[in-house]
Amino acid sequence: MPTYSRFPVTFVRGEGAWLWDRQGKRYLDALSGIAVCNLGHAHPALYEVLCQQAGQLWHTSNLYRIPPQERLAGELCRLSGMDNAFFCNSGAEANEAAIKIARAVGAGRGIADPKIVVMEGSFHGRTLATLSATGNAKVQRGFEPLVGGFLQIPYDDIDALASLSGRSDIVAILVEPIQGEGGVRTPAPGYLSRLRSLCDDNDWLLMLDEVQTGIGRTGRWFAFQHQSITPDVTTLAKALGNGFPIGACLARGKAARALTAGMHGSTFGGNFLGCRVALEVLRIIEEQKLLSRAEWLGRRLLDTFRQRLEPLEQVKAIRGHGLMLGIELQAPCGGLVPKALAQGLLINVTANNVVRLLPPLILDENQADQLAETVVGLISGTTS
Numbered sequence: 044m045p046t047y048s049r050f051p052v053t054f055v056r057g058e059g060a061w062l063w064d065r066q067g068k069r070y071l072d073a074l075s076g077i078a079v080c081n082l083g084h085a086h087p088a089l090y091e092v093l094c095q096q097a098g099q100l101w102h103t104s105n106l107y108r109i110p111p112q113e114r115l116a117g118e119l120c121r122l123s124g125m126d127n128a129f130f131c132n133s134g135a136e137a138n139e140a141a142i143k144i145a146r147a148v149g150a151g152r153g154i155a156d157p158k159i160v161v162m163e164g165s166f167h168g169r170t171l172a173t174l175s176a177t178g179n180a181k182v183q184r185g186f187e188p189l190v191g192g193f194l195q196i197p198y199d200d201i202d203a204l205a206s207l208s209g210r211s212d213i214v215a216i217l218v219e220p221i222q223g224e225g226g227v228r229t230p231a232p233g234y235l236s237r238l239r240s241l242c243d244d245n246d247w248l249l250m251l252d253e254v255q256t257g258i259g260r261t262g263r264w265f266a267f268q269h270q271s272i273t274p275d276v277t278t279l280a281k282a283l284g285n286g287f288p289i290g291a292c293l294a295r296g297k298a299a300r301a302l303t304a305g306m307h308g309s310t311f312g313g314n315f316l317g318c319r320v321a322l323e324v325l326r327i328i329e330e331q332k333l334l335s336r337a338e339w340l341g342r343r344l345l346d347t348f349r350q351r352l353e354p355l356e357q358v359k360a361i362r363g364h365g366l367m368l369g370i371e372l373q374a375p376c377g378g379l380v381p382k383a384l385a386q387g388l389l390i391n392v393t394a395n396n397v398v399r400l401l402p403p404l405i406l407d408e409n410q411a412d413q414l415a416e417t418v419v420g421l422i423s424g425t426t427s
């Protein structure tokens with residue numbers, strides 16, 4: 044189906060942060076398959092683990108115990124401070140699990156029409172419930188009637204949430220620590236901690252969509268760890284399997300007890316292949332100390348961009364954390380993407396006027412310099 048408008052390029056091979064097309068031209072990948080291939084392409088250790096598991100056992104279903112799934116749940120809980128995990132195959136499904144947890148908590152309180160607070164400019168997926176939770180009319184248009192039960196407020200606006208205090212039909216808030224599709228929008232410092240206290244005061248679940256920010260992207264395992272808070276629910280997918288489809292919904296406290304046997308499920312979720320790959324992803328990030336690397340490289344890139352791009356009048360803002368970077372221009376700039384491609388660089392433009400960079404965490408310094416030079420050149424060449 045013509046659900047995608049694709050660029051006229053076909054990649055046939057990858058290695059680390061490099062991709063090669065059919066003609067043998069080499070590209071630097073500063074997008075990582077949209078925050079997925081955090082360890083780059085064709086990582087030898089991931090290849091090894093995937094092939095080893097493929098020769099042993101792929102799938103038995105969740106009717107039986109799956110040891111690597113149990114180990115992965117343990118690792119994710121250790122790294123996040125959460126209590127348990129439900130595994131699925133995508134970010135939208137991980138958010139569906141979160142939404143079901145909120146509804147189940149509401150039902151347990153006898154609330155007939157429980158509400159989840161969501162944010163303008165958010166993105167939570169393309170299933171009916173997650174597109175209904177998404178704060179972008181373009182994602183929703185044509186698919187009405189939407190799933191009900193979502194209350195939308197402005198992002199990065201504590202007062203808007205505070206004004207809902209005392210409403211007992213609200214059970215949860217669902218929010219991205221940094222809005223990815225919404226334009227790499229970074230909220231004011233302290234935003235998440237203030238959301239946390241409002242949720243505590245009102246007995247609302249704090250549900251963080253870390254599908255894009257999670258697994259090291261911002262320089263911590265989870266973006267919420269920059270503010271030393273713990274959510275009640277957090278969702279993961281994208282980078283968890285480095286390209287092998289796997290998602291997870293992690294929960295804590297009463298949220299972790301909301302779904303009991305028979306209330307939710309997935310045929311493929313948490314299978315041997317996905318869980319072995321994800322365990323290896325976590326091991327490599329830890330062993331190679333890629334969190335501090337992402338933080339350090341990200342700061343270096345941000346400094347370069349601030350120095351060289353901030354003075355330009357066509358540049359409106361430069362922001363980000365770790366290797367999740369956005370350069371907001373005054374005017375729509377989608378045309379930069381094919382220009383970058385022609386110069387052998389993969390970037391993305393989101394929210395019409397934000398150049399989004401999501402390079403792999405294994406990017407080396409020469410590659411970072413090449414990325415910075417090309418992006419600075421491209422943006423300097425635009426006019427406002």
Ligand SMILES: *Cc1c(COP(=O)(O)O)cnc(C)c1O
Nearest residue numbers: 133134135166167168223254255
């Ligand atoms: C990509 C994304 C999703 C959806 O993930 P899929 O795997 O495409 O379903 C949800 N939330 C956020 C924040 C995302 O970036």
